[in-house]
Amino acid sequence: MSELPDGLHEFLADSGWSDAAIDPIPGDASFRRYFRLHRPNCEGAMLMHAPPPEEDPRPFLHVAKWLSDHGMRAPEIIAARPEQGWVLLEDFGNDRMRDWLDLHPEGEQSAYEGAIDALVELHRRPPGPFSSYDMATYQREAGLLTEWYCPAQGLNVDGDGYVASWEAALAPMLPRQARGVTVLRDYHAENIMLLGDPATRAPQGLIDFQDALVGHPAYDLVSLLQDARREVPEELEAAMLARYLEQADAHDDFAADYARLGAQRNAKIVGIFTRLYKRDGKPRYLDYIPRVWAAMERDLKHPALGPVADWFTANIPDELRRTGGGTIT
Known part of the structure; x- marks a missing residue:
């Protein structure tokens, strides 16, 4: 021990x-x-x-x-x-969603349906007494990519242009999160506990929510459906996003905001996983970067991410982008 x-x-x-x-x-x-x-x-x-x-x-x-x-x-x-x-x-037991799905892949649809339904319920509550997910917070998180990933790859990038590109991409979204919902910020298959019979979409236990803020309802959806630690098929992502939209009072720009927050969160995660290796000596997180990078590339194709996509084109070499962020040593 x-x-x-x-x-x-x-x-x-x-x-x-x-x-x-x-x-x-x-x-x-x-x-x-x-x-x-x-x-x-x-x-x-x-x-x-x-x-x-x-x-x-x-x-x-x-x-x-x-x-x-x-x-x-x-x-x-x-x-x-x-x-x-x-x-x-x-103690919520041993049925963490990711581990349970490793043993029961046939239950993927029902487990994700339960996770979506739990988010719908959360978003029907008034926002909690938490700080706002403001532009400064979005920028600080996205900045982890230029702070940690770019130096690790020996890249000399346009830092001011990076900040300006995110400002341009995210500013139109902020008024749409004015009322806000509680955002758990790390809502994914490793932080969802399946209680009761997972195959019947029993209540799902929430853990690792200490960083909650009040922000946009798309953020936790992105966290769940573009999971850094577990492969979520694109068809399942689309189906679960549709399930959420069927139940929620979503605005016309929800798909654009989902892409915005997907790119922002994935840029943050690339930076965090690089930091966990370079600063904290935890190399296992590097294995997740290609999956995160691939999701970010998909998000960057949305027109709402035009300024950020242009920055990546100008500052991140094609070879690194094609190889899911490249090898970090």
């Missing part, structure tokens, strides 16, 4: 879980760590350690409460000591 964090046993004792067996489970791309707890003759629980100063669990607790209060399936919070990074929460 890997070394347990200081303070774990004290927190469990204060929470009434001192007799629990502790099973560390793999973490994610952050500093967070997770442990599955088991007690005799009792349901288990999940322990999250999000240690300061690198992590702060208070946003997670804030969003979890809002989601639960509004009828969404966030995990129940059993106990928390946020100043030390400890959160004890409901």
Whole structure:
């Protein structure tokens, strides 16, 4: 067993879980760590350690409460000591959507239908008490590509032109997200838990939502349907987008905004995955970049992305674009 964090046993004792067996489970791309707890003759629980100063669990607790209060399936919070990074929460089990689909590919349609329906329900709620997804945030995220990916490829690019191209592409969209919906920001098959019988589109548990903002309803759709970590066939993407539009009150420019946010999010992810390798020594994320790059290239074909597409043509060599971003060393 890997070394347990200081303070774990004290927190469990204060929470009434001192007799629990502790099973560390793999973490994610952050500093967070997770442990599955088991007690005799009792349901288990999940322990999250999000240690300061690198992590702060208070946003997670804030969003979890809002989601639960509004009828969404966030995990129940059993106990928390946020100043030390400890959160004890409901265990949603083992049926993470991505893992379940690896074993049950025939259930892909129903699983994605359930994920779309959950988003429809979320978007019918009033937007949460969260910060707005504004231009500065979109620009900061898109800028991760020029901050990390371009230097890693030895590219000397037009940084000011990059910012200006995104300003031109995204500005028409901002008025359409004025009312806004709660945007979970990392809504994809690794962060959706299938509860009950996955084949019947049972309620889906939400995790990893601590960065929620109020923004455009297309953002989480892009996150789900242009998944960096799992191949989503283009036909399924189109069918699920149509399913969402059948149920939602969407505007005429929704397809254009979907492409805008697809390109923006995928540019961000290319930058993040490069950073995870160059700064944090996590090379496995490089394997996902070709998939992300391919989705971004599809998004850039939409006329709404004209300024950004022109920038890519002028600044990113064709060879890198054809090979899904090229090899990063």
